[in-house]
Amino acid sequence: MDEKALESYRKAGKVAGETLDRASKLVKPGVKYIEVTDRIEDMLAKEGLGSAFPVNISVNDAAAHYTPKTNDAAVFTEKDLVKLDIGVHIDGYIADTASTIDLTGEYGKMMEANQKALEEAIKLVKPGVSVSKIGETVQSILNKAGYKPIENLTGHELKQYDLHAGLSIPNIKVPYDWSIKEGMVLAFEPFATDGAGHVIESKHAEIYSVEEERPTRLKEARMLLEEVSERQGMPFATRWLAKKIPQTKLTLALNQLVQQGILKAYPPLHDRGKGMVSQFEHTLIVTEDGCEVTTR
Secondary structure, three states: OOHHHHHHHHHHHHHHHHHHHHHHOOOOOOOEHHHHHHHHHHHHHHOOOEEEEEEEEEEOOEEEOOOOOOOOOOEOOOOOEEEEEEEEEEOOEEEEEEEEEEOOOOOHHHHHHHHHHHHHHHHOOOOOOEHHHHHHHHHHHHHHOOOEEOOOOOEEEEEOOEOOOOOEEOOOOOOOOOEOOOOOEEEEOOEEEOOOOOEEEOOOOOEEEEOOOOOOOOHHHHHHHHHHHHHOOOOEEHHHHOOOOOHHHHHHHHHHHHHOOOEEEOOOEEEOOOOOEEEOEEEEEEOOOOEEEOOO
């Protein structure tokens, strides 16, 4: 990895970690989800940085991929277990980090086990370590505490402008032994639940990414693709486009582009057993004899 890329990863990680700490304090009963996402995006803009993906605010049994829609009226309540997942990039070099805020005061044990699983997994990192060993460690810690990992959500390798590149980091023991290599940039994100340990999709998506660039006839679809072209494949939120394309035409364009295979939709993911879910995440760079965590 060249020095420019390394410094970009480090700076993105520092800003991501600091932004997550500040944003977590904004999550309180009565506050709108959209207020938090707007504040986070403002924080990043003031730093001159961009969002690597729309801020995910996943509540209770939701694990991932929920971001507020335009004029979203949803508010946090005292019954909420809130996952806040933030991505920051500098010239496509990404930092991905997440934390859980317990507004109920009832899930400290789950969160403690989840944090321990993340930290113990990070301690294992060095070139040659099997991803199955990492997954087995996460699974063992959560199971001993009385919880399940989400078996079909994984950590992931990061590359420039590519949020899910190559290697996946499982949260359970798996029957393959792919190995970590020096120079890899990885996001570790164990999820803990008191539910089924398997997520399923909801129907409505607010997050999309460009999968394949191809011609399309609909004017609004072409406008949409032009607006998101600078993201070079990184996910975007529909609310980012709402001021530029009328809502009805935006919905039509999104649906057509998904049907054509040009866009990929990311519907919110929920625990199949409706269990509560927590999440903690750090981004790290694999070094010669361990790793450097960029998002602390």
